[in-house]
Amino acid sequence: MTKRPSTLADVARRAGTSTAVVSYVINNGPRPVAAATRERVLAAAAELGYRPNRIARALRSRTTGVVGLVLADASNPYFGALARHVEQALERHDRLTLVGNAGYSPERQGHLVERFLAAQVDGLIIVSSDTAGDAAAPTGVPAVYVHHGPADGHAPVVAADNRAAVRQAVAHLREHGHRSVAFLAGPHDGGPVGVRREAWEAAVGGDPGSVLLRSDYSRAAADVLTRRLISEGALPRALIAATDEQAIGVLSGAWACGLPVPDRLALISLDGTPESAYTAPALTVTEQPLQAMAEQAVDLLLSLDGRAEPPAAALVPRRSCGCSE
Amino acid sequence: MTKRPSTLADVARRAGTSTAVVSYVINNGPRPVAAATRERVLAAAAELGYRPNRIARALRSRTTGVVGLVLADASNPYFGALARHVEQALERHDRLTLVGNAGYSPERQGHLVERFLAAQVDGLIIVSSDTAGDAAAPTGVPAVYVHHGPADGHAPVVAADNRAAVRQAVAHLREHGHRSVAFLAGPHDGGPVGVRREAWEAAVGGDPGSVLLRSDYSRAAADVLTRRLISEGALPRALIAATDEQAIGVLSGAWACGLPVPDRLALISLDGTPESAYTAPALTVTEQPLQAMAEQAVDLLLSLDGRAEPPAAALVPRRSCGCSE
DNA sequence: CTGAAAGCGCTTACAG
């Protein structure tokens, strides 16, 4: 038989004071309380194991301390890492994180936003890919997009400089002596991967040897594609993968076919998630500043400041491009 | 100027009825409403863009529809996958998920539990490793542990049969002709990895060639350990890694040293996260039924039923053990 | 410095 949790009124009764005073001491304000009274209240609260009911506080003060985080795809480590950094940043600001996975579905994203709004979140952080996202522009609470956002400019979007990252990747592969540099894009253009693809196109000019490849954003799809290209003798010698997921699938397919990386395939990936450092071989990446992006998004949401862009993606040379670590 | 969101009272006024009736139609009960009245209410709600305030409902009905999910370590894909499945299962039951990452710290876990309780969650799902967990037995709301839980039996624990998984792994490596099978454990015993280690010990008997290795639960630590063992000529020929994180680190270290897997090292991992299928080479694993575990935890929490144990971990032969895929 | 009281937006007995 667990007894009813104690309330403010219980504490007030026990301390022989009013609920107002109890509230003032629990919240350290907004009115001063005499030291002696404060002690009595604190003692009463401790004896009763009082824990403030945030729901009641939220109803009254119209702020829940909860932020909704919508993920384009929680199973992609890139979004996963972003999510962890967002949650941590919010926790540092004493906010709770309500999380939802849209699984690349705009409908599910819209549904999540609705549910979060009904839960009276104080704000929304939407980690969006290309497809989902532009639709449900949330109303009533502040929202910040990460990675990709609607173009209408109604909500801030935090993203790294994708074009610069691609230019670095192409240049690096050229330094390794590759004249042609292929690109593994997503199934559609649009969103950050579309931007990356455009930047690649601009960088390789019209070079016919620099072919455009496409696969879903999954290890499985890139693995299958790689096996097929190898069996057809059509695998490029130098390749930029739009995402780590795809790059890992390429590595997996290449290994299975006995094709050595980087000797027969020089590979660079554009996400730079933590996992990219422990593949076989380790992936050369342009590392997106995931933590900085997450922190900036949280700061913008809580309007702590409107800091400048996050640091640009940095090229991290590892083995897969042909560097010797 | 965004105007104040409409309330039940606004809808009632517009529909020319009482708030009680509006509540009845919004919630389809618990009292019947005349069809004509219902239409008026629905129309009014639609015109006003009414969205029920779940906080107010929660305060009144003492149930928030929110569950708190505490993760031992969100950056470990094993826990990450579990978290996704839990969130999806909760979503199917129309619950929202408040998420927090304890980062292997019992203090942070306790702190998260406190905050979740203050937020009036309807229940807690605690995905715990060995170290964190036993401390803060939450009070007042139902709780279910996943992967590992306190031994006192106060809360249900959902976990796969770790011993059977280890026995399968050892037997499989023996079928490949390995008399000695080493084991890469975590930094301490205790929790599921402790159980796995014990089961390994029982399976290999006192064989002196079956050595016990230890590393942190990270790719980095296992990578470093593997490089060191190789340089010392002390790497075993057959190894069971307690976790996928460690197995991936082993693969990474082996590749960097030019040591071929599985030819010179046969490797099996005991988690079986999705990533294990796309390493180079693909990892042979005992696959923990992560989705089934998550669903059972949610069902237990919402006391839908007390189903039997989740299905046992199944051995998935891939390349790293020496099988030819 | 402190108390009595209104009110946040709902749900649900209680009358009719």
Added chain:
DNA sequence: CTGAAAGCGCTTACAG
């Protein structure tokens, strides 16, 4: 079938 009203646990003007 419907309405008037109490109350969930807080916060915060308003008096004193």
